Amino acid sequence: MLARLAELTLAALAQWTGWPAFRRAVFVVLGVLAVTAGAKALFPDRLSLPLPTPDSKPSHGAPLTYDAALARADQTLAGVRPLAAAHPDEWLPQERLAHAWIARARLTGSFDDFAAAQAALDQGFAHAARATGPHLAQAALDLSLHRLAHAEVMLDAIGRYAVPPERDDADEVAGMRGDIAFYRGRYAEALKLYGGDRDAAGGAAFRRAVYEGKTGRIDAALASLDAVERASRFPTAQSLASLELQRGGLELQRGAWDQATVHFAKAERLFPGYWLAQAHSAQMLALGGKRPEAIVRLATIARRSGAPEAMDALAALYRADGDYPNSKLWSDRAGAIWERRLQQIPEAAWGHAVEHYLAFGDPARALDLARRDYAARPYGASAVALAWAEIANNHPAEALRILKPLEGGPYVSADQHVAAAQAHLLLGQDAAAQAARKAALALNPHSLDPDGALIWFGH
């Protein structure tokens, strides 16, 4: 039988070598083209030549350190505030003031700054003529503060303008509508609004990176972030550091702790003094087993930034060491800030405060906040947070009911499987728990590590 096969092969080869050279060449070229086209259609992400990872230098036209950026933000505010005060009945100066506050808020993460921005926009709207006003700025702020419905009202208002917005603004409006769809769990609609152009740069590429990251395509997300960086001509140090934090977050998502550490360290180098980058790096120290060093660094960051996330992370580190007094000290401090934030801008605080209450507070409170957040933004991450809150309140079956719609959907995270595994364990469903654990580990080999409790940034 084998001999017969060999005989047939040899016969075919003999026939082949008898063909004229031109015909052979045409066949070879057509064959290569057909294989390439087929492979490209089947694996669009894998068959493009990788471009080198960009390594942009920060523009010297913007502050190069966190302290300088903060000073610049305060300087801008000092310039814009008198202008806004001098023209309280004009919305444009108020919008400029709001932008200045938002820029500061994005450095500090402070809800006071966001609240001040909102106050300026409120003032602007109070005096804006019908069908005019800072709608786009308000929509952007709304999205930052997780107010999807209000953002939609703003975007609808822009749609009713007598003069249609310019192309950039129109693109931004479409992108924001995509964000709203994404946070409402309408992933296909979001992707459509983000634009299907794979070669797009700028905001569309960035949004697509976020989308790809949250739908489990980490390499594609990293490539999209590279496209964003490559397309920018004069990036600021803060923006480059922010891109590195995004990249590190993506690596963290798939359990590549070493890669994440490299990105977070680069973020620190690009924008020295940035508390958020420092907090990410301190967290990686803890994951790398250098817990005492991480505690010292995080304590400094928490004191300097006043960020409750940093305080919670520090409290978690103390907890892992069994140090109740210090853990309680910092979690209480964080709790007080979260309470204040929940009063200030509730929608913006729900999703984040859930974490605090799940780790250190009252599970019933965590459940209440998680339910509110999920009602406002019924997408994957808030569903998973709600599932955890249900588990913490001894409702594992309810947690599984919430997680069920995520199965097989576009939203992909190891955490949803970890939550499902925990719910199954509490219900005594061993096989299902094992299957969920396996799924979690396939997405992130570190997803079940005991040290996972120390991850507060970049997930």
Next chain:
Amino acid sequence: MRARLWLLIMAFVAMAWPAAAHLTPNSEVRLDFARDSVTAEVLIPLGELGYALGRPIAARPGPAPPELGAYILQHMAVRTPDGRPWTLTPRAVRIVADAGGPDLIAQVEMRPPSGASLRRFDFTYSGVIDRVRNHFVLVLVRTDYAGGQLSEDPRLLGGLQWGARTLHVDRGAGSAWRGFGSAIGLGMRHIAEGHDHLLFLLALLLPAPLIARDRRWREYGGLRYTARRLLGVVTAFTIGHSLTLLGGAFLGWRLPAQPVEVLIAVSILISAVHAWRPMFAGREPVVAMGFGLVHGLAFATVIGHFGLDPWRKAQSILGFNLGIELVQLAVVAAVMPALILLARTRSYPGVRTLAAAFTATAATAWIAERTLGVENPIGRAIDEGLAHGPWLLAALVAGTVLAVLADRPQKITPPTV
């Protein structure tokens, strides 16, 4: 546009995603059911225990401070379904440190009141979860001979947490037969999933149909010759591993796991060389028995883990051995017909040499892995390949058919006139 893009990026970073919960390390309670008592092994991550107690606990491996034993007893209660308390006696409380972090491990013997069933009770436990609301306690059955639970993987019963501190345990009516059946299953799984044991056996089977002469494997020795040699090898291996299994389980014969595992890999390497060139032709049963002794030490650690009483241990060993023999016989029955047919063909020397080379490669990879304690890609690839046993058997059968057909005398057709 550029400014807006960067604002967008910074917006996503500054208002990062709402995160998920932070899964803290769970506590575990592992139950071992004996004839007249149940032992609960309680494992608490030391960090979580310190957090619950309000003070850190030094992670010094060794016996734990006595107050931690008292803490466990204060937070555990077992009652019959009609409310009568069980007697709890602490046995050993120690601190261990491994890659997962330091843990407190406490063993508590639990005895029911007279006349009460050992297999139905309400287990209440509130360690850590009375103070820490996002801590969980998993309750598992590790050994329940009468319930047929005899496995290296504990079976989950349920979870406890803040607000849910009692678990009703009902293991149903137990029987010795269920335990015996479970032991047979364990033995079957152990040998079927233990690629090294199987490969050792296969390496011994490879030259079984052949006669050795002048330090070479020569012609096929016939069916009776092959059967006699097979019986000798399999019986000797069984006697060898049974002896050390009994010694390990009852007399505490122990060797550290690492040298035993390395020795097993060495035995496979030697068998592979023997399959290529006869090293101990005619004395295979003696060598198989010697290596059986080594393999038996590894089997003993499996049974030794279960902490059974002597009677159940004896039953388990019998069942475990029976399981091993059943799989061995199944392997011999599946492989030998093909090998006997192959041994009569011209292809067999090549097939045997290839199989011996593969076995030697696997053994060398395992020796390296087990000596250095580090996985290597060859070992991993071989393990993955051997996991597809049925396909390998199908390939052997197909190859045998091809080899037999190729050896058929060619029919010469007379030329037509």
